[in-house]
Amino acid sequence: ILNVEQSPQSLHVQEGDSTNFTCSFPSSNFYALHWYRWETAKSPEALFVMTLNGDEKKKGRISATLNTKEGYSYLYIKGSQPEDSATYLCAFNSGGGADGLTFGKGTHLIIQP
Amino acid sequence: DAGITQSPRHKVTETGTPVTLRCHQTENHRYMYWYRQDPGHGLRLIHYSYGVKDTDKGEVSDGYSVSRSKTEDFLLTLESATSSQTSVYFCATRDRANTEAFFGQGTRLTVV
Numbered sequence: 001i002l003n004v005e006q007s008p009q010s011l012h013v014q015e016g017d018s019t020n021f022t023c024s025f026p027s028s029n030f031y032a033l034h035w036y037r038w039e040t041a042k043s044p045e046a047l048f049v050m051t052l053n054g055d056e057k058k059k060g061r062i063s064a065t066l067n068t069k070e071g072y073s074y075l076y077i078k079g080s081q082p083e084d085s086a087t088y089l090c091a092f093n094s095g096g097g098a099d100g101l102t103f104g105k106g107t108h109l110i111i112q113p
Numbered sequence: 114d115a116g117i118t119q120s121p122r123h124k125v126t127e128t129g130t131p132v133t134l135r136c137h138q139t140e141n142h143r144y145m146y147w148y149r150q151d152p153g154h155g156l157r158l159i160h161y162s163y164g165v166k167d168t169d170k171g172e173v174s175d176g177y178s179v180s181r182s183k184t185e186d187f188l189l190t191l192e193s194a195t196s197s198q199t200s201v202y203f204c205a206t207r208d209r210a211n212t213e214a215f216f217g218q219g220t221r222l223t224v225v
Contacts, residue, residue: 004155032211043203044156046213089155091214098210100146100158100171 004092006104013080013111020076021107023090027071032093035064035075039086080111119204119217132191134220136204144207145187149200194224
C-alpha cells in the first residue's frame with residue numbers, strides 16, 4: 001500500500017493571508033502527482049496534474065510545486081478568500097499511469113472572514 | 114464538466130443483500146474507477162477498468178466485484194452487503210493515463 005501523507009490535516013487562515021500545505025509521496029515508481037479541490041457536498045475537482053521534477057503550475061491565486069526526488073509537493077494559496085474554503089487532496093499516480101490514484105487524507109482549509 | 118452520472122445517489126440496504134451501483138459516462142473516457150470515502154481515510158480505490166472487459170483490483174477490493182461491458186458503464190456490485198461497506202462511493206473517469214480524473218456526484222450507501 002502506497003503512503004501519501006498530507007499536512008496539516010486542517011488549517012484556519014484569515015481572509016487575505018497566504019497559506020501553503022504539503023503532500024509527501026513515495027519517491028520511487030513516480031508517474032504523476034495530482035491536486036484536487038473538494039468542496040462540501042460536491043465532487044473533487046482537479047487543480048493540477050504534475051509529472052516532471054521541478055514542475056510549477058499556477059491557476060489564479062493557487063500554485064503548486066513538485067519535487068519527485070525527495071517525494072513532496074507544495075500547494076500555495078495567495079491572498080486567501082472565503083471561497084477557497086475546501087478540502088485539498090493530493091493523489092499519487094505510480095507505474096504506467098493507468099492505475100488508480102492513491103489519495104492522501106486531505107488538508108481541510110477554512111478561511112475566516 | 115465530464116458527464117458522469119452515478120445511480121442511485123442514496124441507498125439503504127440490509128446486511129446480506131446484493132447491491133449494484135452504476136456509473137455512467139458520456140465522455141468516452143477509457144479509464145474508470147470506483148473509490149470509497151470514509152471518515153479518517155482518504156479516497157480508497159476499490160476496482161478500476163482500463164477498457165471494456167478489462168478490470169483490476171484496487172486497495173480495498175474484498176467483497177466487491179465490477180463489470181464493464183460497455184465503455185460508458187462501470188458497475189460496482191457488493192455481493193453480500195455488510196455494515197463495513199456503509200460508505201460514500203465515488204466513480205471517476207480519466208481520458209488518458211496522465212490526465213486528471215473527473216468524479217461523479219457520489220452514492221451514499223447505508224447497510225443496516
